[in-house]
Amino acid sequence: MSERTLRGKVAIAGVGETIYYRHGQSPDAEFKLALQAVLAACSDAGIDPRDVDGFASYGGDRSEAVRLAAALGIKELRFSNMFWGGGGGGVCGAVANAAAAVHSGMADCVIAFRSLAQGQFARYGRGNAAAAVGGDDAFLAPYGLMSPAQRFAMKITRFMTDNGIRHEALRAIAMTSYHHAQSNPNAVMRGRPLDEAKYDASRWIIEPFHRLFDCCQENDGAAAVLVVPADRAKDMPHRPVYLLGTAQGGHHRSAAPVHNAPDYASAHFKTVARNMWEMAKLGPKDCNVVQAYENFTGGVLLSLVEHGFVDPRTANEELVLDRLLAPGGAMPMNTSGGNLAECYMHGLEMVNEAVRQLRGTAHNQVPGAEVVAVLGGPMVTPVSSLVVGTEATL
Amino acid sequence: MSSTVLPAGLPAPAIEPLTGPYWEGTRAGRLVIQKCRGCGRHQWGPEWICHRCHSFDLDWAEVAPRGRIWSWQRPHHPVHGALAGHTPYTIVLVELPHADNVRMVGNLICPPDAEVELGAAVEAVFEPHDAADPPYTLVQWRLAG
Numbered sequence: 001m002s003e004r005t006l007r008g009k010v011a012i013a014g015v016g017e018t019i020y021y022r023h024g025q026s027p028d029a030e031f032k033l034a035l036q037a038v039l040a041a042c043s044d045a046g047i048d049p050r051d052v053d054g055f056a057s058y059g060g061d062r063s064e065a066v067r068l069a070a071a072l073g074i075k076e077l078r079f080s081n082m083f084w085g086g087g088g089g090g091v092c093g094a095v096a097n098a099a100a101a102v103h104s105g106m107a108d109c110v111i112a113f114r115s116l117a118q119g120q121f122a123r124y125g126r127g128n129a130a131a132a133v134g135g136d137d138a139f140l141a142p143y144g145l146m147s148p149a150q151r152f153a154m155k156i157t158r159f160m161t162d163n164g165i166r167h168e169a170l171r172a173i174a175m176t177s178y179h180h181a182q183s184n185p186n187a188v189m190r191g192r193p194l195d196e197a198k199y200d201a202s203r204w205i206i207e208p209f210h211r212l213f214d215c216c217q218e219n220d221g222a223a224a225v226l227v228v229p230a231d232r233a234k235d236m237p238h239r240p241v242y243l244l245g246t247a248q249g250g251h252h253r254s255a256a257p258v259h260n261a262p263d264y265a266s267a268h269f270k271t272v273a274r275n276m277w278e279m280a281k282l283g284p285k286d287c288n289v290v291q292a293y294e295n296f297t298g299g300v301l302l303s304l305v306e307h308g309f310v311d312p313r314t315a316n317e318e319l320v321l322d323r324l325l326a327p328g329g330a331m332p333m334n335t336s337g338g339n340l341a342e343c344y345m346h347g348l349e350m351v352n353e354a355v356r357q358l359r360g361t362a363h364n365q366v367p368g369a370e371v372v373a374v375l376g377g378p379m380v381t382p383v384s385s386l387v388v389g390t391e392a393t394l
Numbered sequence: 395m396s397s398t399v400l401p402a403g404l405p406a407p408a409i410e411p412l413t414g415p416y417w418e419g420t421r422a423g424r425l426v427i428q429k430c431r432g433c434g435r436h437q438w439g440p441e442w443i444c445h446r447c448h449s450f451d452l453d454w455a456e457v458a459p460r461g462r463i464w465s466w467q468r469p470h471h472p473v474h475g476a477l478a479g480h481t482p483y484t485i486v487l488v489e490l491p492h493a494d495n496v497r498m499v500g501n502l503i504c505p506p507d508a509e510v511e512l513g514a515a516v517e518a519v520f521e522p523h524d525a526a527d528p529p530y531t532l533v534q535w536r537l538a539g
Contacts, residue, residue: 127474130405138407139439142532143501144400145485147473154465154487161465161512207468207482257439259487260497265465 005279008394010099011233011240014047014226015352016040020188020343024119026220034063034115035071037222041111045226046237052226054079054110056098058090059346063115063222079107083248083384087124087148088293088339088377091347093248093384098227108232113224114348124148124218139258149215149296152379153206156298158265160209163312167209169319170297171199173333174213174340176324177294181337184363188219189341214297216339223348225355241358241388244371245280247272248384255381267302267378272385277308280387284308287387288369289332289357291350292378294339299378307375307385326364335364350374351386358390398521399501399534400483403476406526412440415454420531423520427496429455438496459518460538461488464497466510482506488516488535503536 016037018028026033042049049072055065056079065080079101083090091114098110118124127146132138137146145151159165178194181187194213202212233240254261254268263270277283284290284307292300292309301319304310309331310318318331326332336342336353343349354372356362362369370393376384409417419426428437432449436457443450465487472478484502489495502510503519515538522531 127405129474132408133405134408134410136439137405138410138413140499141405142400142407143485143499144404144469144474144477144483145499147471149471150467150469150473150485153467153469154485157467158465158512204468204470204482206470253445256445257441258497259499260438264487264497 006096006099006103006246007244007279007281008242009103009230010227011230011242012225012355012388013228013233013236013238013240014041014045015224015355016042016044017186017223017345017349017352018221020186020345021220022188023123023218023220026117026119030115030117030120031063031067033117033220033222034068034113037113037115037224038068038072038111041224041226044238047109047226050075052109052111053077054098054101054107056081056083056094056101056110056112057114058083058085058094059087059114061114079110085380085382087295087380088346089380089383090248090376091293091351091384092246092374092376092386093382095225095227095351095386096246096248096384099243099246102227102229108229110227111224112227113222114346115222116346117220118218119220136257149206149210152296152299153210154259155265155302155379156209156296159302160298162265163315165301165312165315169301169315170209170214171196172319172321172324173294173297173300174199175321177334177338177340179321179325180335180364181341184336184342187337187342188217189337209298210296213340216295217344219344221343221345223345223352225348225351239359240391241355242391242394244282244387244389244393245276245278246384246386247275247279248382250381250383267299267306268381268383269303269306269375269378269385272383273307276385276387282371282387284373287371287373289326289335289354289366289372290375291335291338291354291372292333292375293347293350294334295377295379303375303378307373326366332366335362335366347374347376354388358388398523399503401476401480404474406523407530409528409530412442416440417530419454419456420520420533421529424456425459425518425533426454426456427493428452436494436496438498457490457493461490461498461516463510463512463514463516464489465512466502484508484510486510486516486535498533500533500535503534
């Protein structure tokens with residue numbers, strides 16, 4: 001039996017994104033933003049948008065594949081796919097689903113995307129306004145546990161307490177994203193740098209490890225990538241960015257109800273990271289850049305640990321600003337500003353940045369970058385990750 | 395001092411077929427959780443099947459209203475209108491070692507600046523909301539004396 005893998009089988013041939021806005025600031029409707037991002041990705045790849053034959057998304061994206069296909073006059077829709085789960089857990093999973101469709105022959109030219117105008121719909125950081133709530137929430141909301149930050153905070157409290165990791169490690173993660181955003185023209189937080197004093201003076205969202213700057217923004221915008229067979233990508237305008245490994249899911253009962261996951265103090269990447277590295281035939285030390293989804297900085301810590309980028313025993317020494325900055329840091333991270341400071345486009349902006357790094361066109365370019373890992377939204381389940389590389393890595 | 399940890403106006407728990415026995419228990423001042431007739435183990439939160447042995451024959455059993463703090467958080471940002479002016483407050487994840495280590499979420503009854511220690515022993519405090527329709531009783535926690 002031939003090896004079952006996506007390694008080197010498909011490539012990202014185009015990336016697109018809208019102007020990124022603070023929440024509520026987009027002059028355009030959410031669906032129009034989605035159309036703009038799709039068209040931009042097609043233009044980047046040099047293909048006629050009518051030749052797109054599939055759409056994959058996640059996080060309950062409201063811009064449905066069939067509506068996109070109709071609006072764009074897609075000739076033939078061959079693949080439409082939604083990754084379960086909220087937020088950005090599925091960002092890499094959506095790219096992987098597009099890749100699986102392309103590699104299997106179900107489709108040939110698939111857009112993975114996220115469109116999100118949070119100002120036009122419900123805000124994330126606000127709880128349920130209903131008079132009564134059922135399911136898991138019946139055991140949480142009456143105690144004032146309602147927001148995503150609150151849903152994850154106790155994982156972070158436990159992990160950081162158990163491992164003696166200081167809040168300064170999370171501060172370095174936040175400052176890294178803000179630092180990189182200052183040289184990214186499309187970053188929402190460009191012109192609003194963050195230093196230690198500003199971070200330390202910021203208000204508590206949740207003690208003991210969530211200050212304001214540990215939490216992601218809420219934004220309006222859209223981003224998209226175009227996934228094609230590897231052979232086809234060679235004839236397209238840009239240097240192909242090959243998918244080397246990807247995985248999704250969660251470890252044993254990671255979504256157990258009412259905070260009962262057996263391995264609770266986790267981003268839930270333990271099996272996912274293992275599976276991704278196995279497919280990629282690479283490990284964290286082979287990566288030149290890492291994009292680690294920040295819903296909350298504590299989640300980044302957990303992601304980095306579970307993917308093998310950081311040792312919890314030395315996290316206080318490893319998570320310092322100098323080591324995380326492009327171009328010269330030992331582990332350049334979130335080089336476009338990430339969810340915290342570029343745009344909270346549920347991580348798809350990080351996939352775009354991974355592509356730019358491998359093309360050599362990033363605003364904070366890491367010289368000679370050949371391998372970039374993207375770690376999707378942590379602590380939700382299912383979670384997903386991917387690693388991409390240049391032709392030299394095949 | 396208010397008789398409830400958090401102010402009125404937060405969502406009430408919907409009493410559902412899967413979870414009814416738990417809420418009947420708390421009204422009577424008893425902590426009642428799922429226990430499998432197939433394998434005899436506890437599970438929480440409520441589910442239609444035992445995740446260990448796949449029996450659908452799930453019973454409800456009273457467990458001692460005691461545990462230890464497994465993790466905690468202290469929200470300052472009011473995520474609901476009812477909480478404005480009433481933060482911070484403390485949420486704990488309490489492990490019940492005598493009930494197969496299931497965990498429950500509740501508020502810790504403590505001053506807003508109290509230090510919280512992982513592993514600290516706590517006991518349940520039943521908090522009735524008699525004026526609600528239907529009335530319900532939450533389970534809060536305080537450090538064991």
